[in-house]
Amino acid sequence: MSQQNTVLVTAPTGNVGPHAVAQLLEAGATVRALVLKDDPNVGRLPEGTEIFHGDLTEPDTLDAALDGVDGVFLMWPFFTTDVSTAPAVIEKIAARPRRVAFVSSVGVHIGLERVDNNCHAYIEELLEPTDVDWTFLRTTGFQANALGFAEQIRASGVVRFPYGAAVRTSVHEADLAAVGVTALLTGAHARQKYLVTGAEELSQREQARIIGEVVGRAVDWEDVEHDAARAAMVASGWPPAYADGALDYFATITEKPELGSTVVQDVTGRPARTFRSWAQEHADAFR
Numbered sequence: 001m002s003q004q005n006t007v008l009v010t011a012p013t014g015n016v017g018p019h020a021v022a023q024l025l026e027a028g029a030t031v032r033a034l035v036l037k038d039d040p041n042v043g044r045l046p047e048g049t050e051i052f053h054g055d056l057t058e059p060d061t062l063d064a065a066l067d068g069v070d071g072v073f074l075m076w077p078f079f080t081t082d083v084s085t086a087p088a089v090i091e092k093i094a095a096r097p098r099r100v101a102f103v104s105s106v107g108v109h110i111g112l113e114r115v116d117n118n119c120h121a122y123i124e125e126l127l128e129p130t131d132v133d134w135t136f137l138r139t140t141g142f143q144a145n146a147l148g149f150a151e152q153i154r155a156s157g158v159v160r161f162p163y164g165a166a167v168r169t170s171v172h173e174a175d176l177a178a179v180g181v182t183a184l185l186t187g188a189h190a191r192q193k194y195l196v197t198g199a200e201e202l203s204q205r206e207q208a209r210i211i212g213e214v215v216g217r218a219v220d221w222e223d224v225e226h227d228a229a230r231a232a233m234v235a236s237g238w239p240p241a242y243a244d245g246a247l248d249y250f251a252t253i254t255e256k257p258e259l260g261s262t263v264v265q266d267v268t269g270r271p272a273r274t275f276r277s278w279a280q281e282h283a284d285a286f287r
């Protein structure tokens with residue numbers, strides 16, 4: 001891999017970003033992290049990361065971070081494209097780097113996420129006609145989504161959540177990052193729309209059980225009914241259409257497991273990490 005790549009990572013202090021930054025640094029790239037001013041999570045970034053202050057809702061604040069970069073590991077940390085700056089941001093990105101790896105969603109892959117409302121489909125649509133060598137990482141759920149069970153497991157050992165029987169092929173955030181990093185550093189995956197998943201099919205209830213085994217306590221599951229779950233999601237800030245989409249998707253994958261792929265193995269040459277290994281790494285969050 002080239003030693004001379006300079007790569008900008010957006011949303012770098014979320015679940016995926018720290019893995020992307022660390023892997024890029026390890027491969028010898030120069031890594032820039034786009035962070036909001038006063039980001040309290042900036043300490044999660046490894047030493048050697050170049051910090052650039054910028055806000056994805058204010059395109060002009062991205063200029064310094066994009067100046068001279070070869071690639072962007074792009075994450076769009078908003079539910080929708082109500083953030084009307086998306087076209088200006090993508091225009092700026094498309095004018096500079098050679099390569100972009102964009103973390104998209106399985107919802108686009110299966111046609112559930114329509115362009116007019118959803119960020120993933122819309123950002124893909126903006127990037128697709130540009131001259132950039134883009135790679136779309138259409139991912140199923142993150143294994144880290146199970147952190148949403150942590151408070152309940154710690155407090156009561158019971159997870160109350162909708163659709164325990166929904167069967168997921170959740171991906172480890174480090175594997176997702178590795179696919180994007182490989183695409184950015186090798187240039188070998190231009191214009192690919194990859195479905196990025198883990199290698200296992202596990203229901204949400206099974207994920208909770210595995211967490212219980214890892215931390216040494218029984219973990220039970222109680223399904224929250226669809227309408228109550230929708231009300232809670234909307235109350236916590238989800239746009240109603242997004243809550244409906246997520247719950248409809250859970251219902252679908254209760255009937256038939258969500259799609260899986262071998263992209264992690266194929267692109268990185270390593271098997272996808274298991275959910276149990278993720279739970280072991282994050283056991284403290286559940287104790």
Ligand SMILES: NC(=O)c1ccc[n+]([C@@H]2O[C@H](COP(=O)([O-])OP(=O)(O)OC[C@H]3O[C@@H](n4cnc5c(N)ncnc54)[C@H](OP(=O)(O)O)[C@@H]3O)[C@@H](O)[C@H]2O)c1
Nearest residue numbers: 011012013014015016036039055056075076077105141142
């Ligand atoms: N979770 C899933 O199952 C799933 C599935 C499919 C696709 N995805 C995609 O994966 C992406 C990455 O997820 P993630 O969990 O790693 O991260 P995330 O929670 O989406 O993003 C968090 C990061 O975004 C930064 N951020 C927030 N507002 C910003 C702004 N206005 N300008 C610049 N940065 C801003 C945050 O900074 P602060 O620390 O300062 O807040 C933080 O670094 C998501 O955005 C989503 O599109 C997720």
